[in-house]
Amino acid sequence: xxxxxxxxxxxxxxxxxxxxxxxxxxxxxxxxxxxxxxxxxxxxxxxxxxxxxxxxxxxxxxxxxxxxxxxxxxxxxxxxxxxxxxxxxxxxxxxxxxxxxxxxxxxxxxxxxxxxxxxxxxxxxxxxxxxxxxxxxxxxxxxxxxxxxxxxxxxxxxxxxxxxxxxxxxxxxxxxxxxxxxxxxxxxxxxxxxxxxxxxxxxxxxxxxxxxxxxxxxxxxxxxxxxxxxxxxxxxxxxxxxxxxxxxxxxxxxxxxxxxxxxxxxxxxxxxxxxxxxx
Amino acid sequence: xxxxxxxxxxxxxxxxxxxxxxxxxxxxxxxxxxxxxxxxxxxxxxxxxxxxxxxxxxxxxxxxxxxxxxxxxxxxxxxxxxxxxxxxxxxxxxxxxxxxxxxxxxxxxxxxxxxxxxxxxxxxxxxxxxxxxxxxxxxxxxxxxxxxxxxxxxxxxxxxxxxxxxxxxxxxxxxxxxxxxxxxxxxxxxxxxxxxxxxxxxxxxxxxxxxxxxxxxxxxxxxxxxxxxxxxxxxxxxxxxxxxxxxxxxxxxxxxxxxxxxxxxxxxxxxxxxxxxxxxxxxxxxxx
Numbered sequence: 001x002x003x004x005x006x007x008x009x010x011x012x013x014x015x016x017x018x019x020x021x022x023x024x025x026x027x028x029x030x031x032x033x034x035x036x037x038x039x040x041x042x043x044x045x046x047x048x049x050x051x052x053x054x055x056x057x058x059x060x061x062x063x064x065x066x067x068x069x070x071x072x073x074x075x076x077x078x079x080x081x082x083x084x085x086x087x088x089x090x091x092x093x094x095x096x097x098x099x100x101x102x103x104x105x106x107x108x109x110x111x112x113x114x115x116x117x118x119x120x121x122x123x124x125x126x127x128x129x130x131x132x133x134x135x136x137x138x139x140x141x142x143x144x145x146x147x148x149x150x151x152x153x154x155x156x157x158x159x160x161x162x163x164x165x166x167x168x169x170x171x172x173x174x175x176x177x178x179x180x181x182x183x184x185x186x187x188x189x190x191x192x193x194x195x196x197x198x199x200x201x202x203x204x205x206x207x208x209x210x211x212x213x214x215x216x217x218x219x220x221x222x223x224x225x226x227x228x229x230x231x232x233x234x235x236x237x238x239x240x241x242x243x244x245x246x247x248x249x250x251x252x253x254x255x256x257x258x259x260x261x262x263x264x265x266x267x268x269x270x271x272x273x274x275x276x277x278x279x
Numbered sequence: 280x281x282x283x284x285x286x287x288x289x290x291x292x293x294x295x296x297x298x299x300x301x302x303x304x305x306x307x308x309x310x311x312x313x314x315x316x317x318x319x320x321x322x323x324x325x326x327x328x329x330x331x332x333x334x335x336x337x338x339x340x341x342x343x344x345x346x347x348x349x350x351x352x353x354x355x356x357x358x359x360x361x362x363x364x365x366x367x368x369x370x371x372x373x374x375x376x377x378x379x380x381x382x383x384x385x386x387x388x389x390x391x392x393x394x395x396x397x398x399x400x401x402x403x404x405x406x407x408x409x410x411x412x413x414x415x416x417x418x419x420x421x422x423x424x425x426x427x428x429x430x431x432x433x434x435x436x437x438x439x440x441x442x443x444x445x446x447x448x449x450x451x452x453x454x455x456x457x458x459x460x461x462x463x464x465x466x467x468x469x470x471x472x473x474x475x476x477x478x479x480x481x482x483x484x485x486x487x488x489x490x491x492x493x494x495x496x497x498x499x500x501x502x503x504x505x506x507x508x509x510x511x512x513x514x515x516x517x518x519x520x521x522x523x524x525x526x527x528x529x530x531x532x533x534x535x536x537x538x539x540x541x542x543x544x545x546x547x548x549x550x551x552x553x554x555x556x557x558x559x560x561x562x563x564x565x566x567x
Contacts, residue, residue, distance in 0.1 A: 016468035112497025180292030215394025
């Protein structure tokens with residue numbers, strides 16, 4: 001693959017181990033990641049484009065894709081709003097217990113998704129700590145599409161907070177001082193001066209939360225109720241089809257989700273280079 | 280953390296008014312408490328809902344112990360392999376120049392943006408009976424799917440980038456001068472790595488191995504697709520949680536969950552300690 005690169009640059013290096021380390025890197029990457037992904041990407045070709053489309057264009061599959069993407073977008077928006085508030089409080093304010101609160105933000109990264117799933121499901125069930133009071137007002141979260149939203153919001157929160165914190169920390173206070181001197185109120189300063197300069201980071205964090213939400217499985221399936229065409233997410237439909245040995249159907253949905261991952265990855269790279277230019 | 284001093288008398292123009300501080304502070308703390316802390320609290324409460332005896336019985340039950348063993352085995356294979364890969368990738372990418380580097384880094388990051396279920400699906404498409412290698416492996420009596428190798432592969436895939444993505448920026452920032460000096464003075468490659476590079480990256484390495492291990496033990500979606508769910512044999516801890524929960528054994532499900540939650544908390548504590556104590560020796564993204 002990069003044999004030319006090796007020959008061109010290899011001889012000028014003082015340090016040893018270039019060929020060995022790069023060869024191992026490429027071998028491992030190809031074997032573990034690239035070939036299996038290729039197996040998925042090439043799969044729909046065995047169906048033909050028409051066959052691929054028949055697998056996707058069923059009401060159940062389309063509904064699951066709509067639910068996964070729609071709720072992930074909503075969850076990313078909620079995470080962006082609260083991520084900004086939390087990052088603002090953690091970076092700008094001083095209060096006791098701040099470090100612990102900051103460490104807790106990573107809980108959705110560290111807690112296995114199945115554990116989060118059964119905990120959220122029990123909390124929001126009609127007899128749960130949060131579900132019971134809500135049930136009195138006729139609001140149901142668990143076993144409805146709103147359960148999907150709760151789980152996706154949970155899983156996505158660290159992304160927005162962690163992308164915003166460093167940018168917020170490096171933001172110079174001089175611009176805010178200038179705005180205040182020119183007579184802006186504090187809220188005007190935050191809305192017109194701080195928020196615009198945070199926009200790239202905010203969008204990056206939200207895009208990461210969205211990408212994670214779209215693909216998320218473990219924390220969602222327990223709380224969602226998994227009613228076909230209502231609260232059934234796309235990853236679960238892949239699992240269901242695999243259990244019925246419908247490999248073609250599973251692969252078709254898998255390809256759509258993988259394509260979405262590629263698009264998100266490109267979008268994130270674009271966002272990050274935009275953010276880098278802005279700083 | 281910005282050195283934001285409140286010692287001056289009166290409010291500075293960049294300080295938020297008190298009402299705003301109270302409002303945003305309350306919102307932030309309430310959101311974290313409800314969304315993140317309440318589920319954690321519930322796990323431990325439910326695990327001990329029928330007392331410590333029931334909890335102990337649930338986690339020492341034979342299938343639960345088999346699940347713990349399987350999870351530990353899978354992590355014990357996946358984490359060292361990904362660590363070795365991370366070091367090799369970071370060594371080649373950070374210490375040498377070659378075309379296509381940025382693209383390679385993007386490919387290494389790829390598994391993080393793939394849905395866990397899709398991560399499992401790809402191995403089914405390779406090793407399943409209708410897959411590329413499936414007919415060959417089954418005719419040679421090699422079991423990949425619904426056995427340990429499949430679980431290990433799925434675990435490797437989902438934890439693939441952890442070590443590499445921490446070490447690549449860290450080792451790039453540190454440059455090559457020290458290693459080149461050592462090599463010029465006649466140190467072998469291994470000696471250069473062990474005596475010069477490793478001391479510089481040890482905390483970053485530990486940090487990333489910690490996160491890699493937590494994810495390896497906790498992975499659910501990818502492993503669920505390839506495991507086959509054979510109770511006592513191919514059920515990892517998270518899969519065992521699902522099985523117990525779906526069988527209405529809530530104490531059992533939350534007892535095993537409590538073990539996993541403890542592991543998550545331990546990971547968070549160690550991670551935070553590393554971030555506070557060795558911030559300068561971690562990749563810039565983790566310096567708070």
